[in-house]
Amino acid sequence: MTETNWQPVADALGHLYAGATAEQHAIADELMFPLAPGTPTPVAAALLRAHLAKPLRLREHPPIDEPEYDYLTRVADETNLQVPVLEKIGSRDLLNAWLEVAWARRTVHHLEHLRPEVGDVAITVRRRKPEEDRYGQISSISLNGQLNFRGGLGRRAWPHTVKRLAKVSDADHGELLTRAREEVAAEGRRPERVTNRELALLDNWKIPRRSSLADCRALQEALDSATEERPMQIVLENHPALLANVITGNHGVWVRPQVRLGDQYVSDFLIASQTSAGLRWHLVELECPTARLTNVGNQRESPTLRHAIEQIQDWREWLKTNLLAAREKLPGITLDSRGLIILGREDGMDSAREIRDRRSANDRIEIRTYDWLLRAARRADSMAWGLLDEETGDLDQEW
Structure with a gap:
């Protein structure tokens, strides 16, 4: 279980060193075994077990050595906790009880100092690279006092390891939050392996079939008359199978139009396709069907293509700075999702072959025409793969 408020956690841990419980005192009185005032709860339990070890034939605990005791005193000294000398502790069971108390006191001390809240960013030392800082946005607090960070993968830290806690109201909180999200994205393992629950978020956009004759005719009519991008956006929103069948998705394809990315951007379409390798996303940008891919004079990228x-x-x-937020509605999306630009018509004088190849290899951005999209739709029933995957070999290493 976890909490979103540090105070109940600190209160519960504080009870461990506040003194023995009433039940423990009652047992000690029955045994005529006095507990010193203020004996911490775990220590009282260990002392009672030691007192009953022989009559109840309990397992005997081995003696402790100096390094163990030295570690206890180091933790205890951080909060001025007085612990017995080595000879009086004797068994490892009693040492472990005192260590539990020392850890609890230290944790409470730092919780009270930090006063952590959900959304704060904690800066800690990276375990395997102590020279580097680690950033984590707090999502909850475990009952043992550990701070849990967004992103899963065991991302957490003890309060005493926090070098600084950036509150939501701090001026640099946004910058540090961005770094925390970037770390989650970098540490993510196989994000394309999404769960059925995550896939259910996309149910409204799942495409149940291949493109049909009606889809092809609608696209052709739009191409025959369109002089701007908007008619193409409308026809593809009404006939999303035209986009779905260009990507391989033998376990499902989803087409989402007009996806808002924060306050600045709105994508024309996002396509998700699932194969045995997992879920892949494509970022689709539409441009005017009458636009050129290259400049007439120098055959370089046209302003529209750029x-x-x-x-x-x-x-x-x-996505790089908002990946966690994006995955809440776009499960499994990655920073290197392939791009697909559709613009212009096929023209022997405007083929842009070198530009296409360079952008595909260097930037994972595919550049195609609306005629190509129409050709893919007409071939849909005869293709095992989507035409884009067939041309790029994008799945060669995954199947």
Whole structure:
């Protein structure tokens, strides 16, 4: 169990060293075994066990050595806890009881100093790289006092290891939160392996079939008359199977239109497809069907194409700093999700072959025309893979 408020955790831990319980005192009185005033609860339990060890034939605990005792005194000294000398402790059971008390006191001391709240960012020392700081956004507090961080994967820290706690109201909280989210993204393992519960978030956008003749005719009619991007957005929103069948998804394909990414960006479409390798996302940017891919004079990227590329790069930058928030509605999405730009018509004088190949290899951004999209739709029933995957070999290493 966990708490979202540090005070109940501190109160519960404080009871461990506040003194023996009434029940323990009652047992000690029956045994005529006096407990000194203020004896901590775990210590009282260990003393009672030691007193009953022989008559109840309890397991005997081995004696302790000096390094164990030295560690106890180091932890106890942090909160001025007085512990018995080595000779009076004697058994490891009693030492462990005193260590439990020392840890509880230290944890409470630091909880009261930090006063941690959900949303705060804790800066700690990285275990395997002590020269580097580690950042974590607090999601809850365990009953033993550990601070749990967003992102799972065992991300947590003891309060005494926190070098600094950035409160939500601090000026640099946003910057530190970004670093914490980047760490989660970097530490994530196989994010494409999503659960059925996560997939259920996409139910409204699942595409149940391949593209049909009606889909193809609707796309052709839009192409015949469109002079701007908007008609293409509308026809693809009404016929999402046109986009779905360009990606391999033998366990399902989902097409989400107009996905808002924070306050700055809105993607034209996001496509998710599931295979035995997991869930993959594609970032889709549409442009005008009458636009050129290259400049007439120098065959370099046209302003329209450069704008489309920058859009996808902007979306990836947003994902880089907001990946956890994005995965709440886009499960399994990654920073390197492949981009797909659709613009213009096929033209022998405007093929942009070198540009396509370079952007595909260097930036994982595929550039295609609306004629290509129509051709993919017409071939849908005869393809085992989506046309984009067939052309790029994107699944070669996964199947």
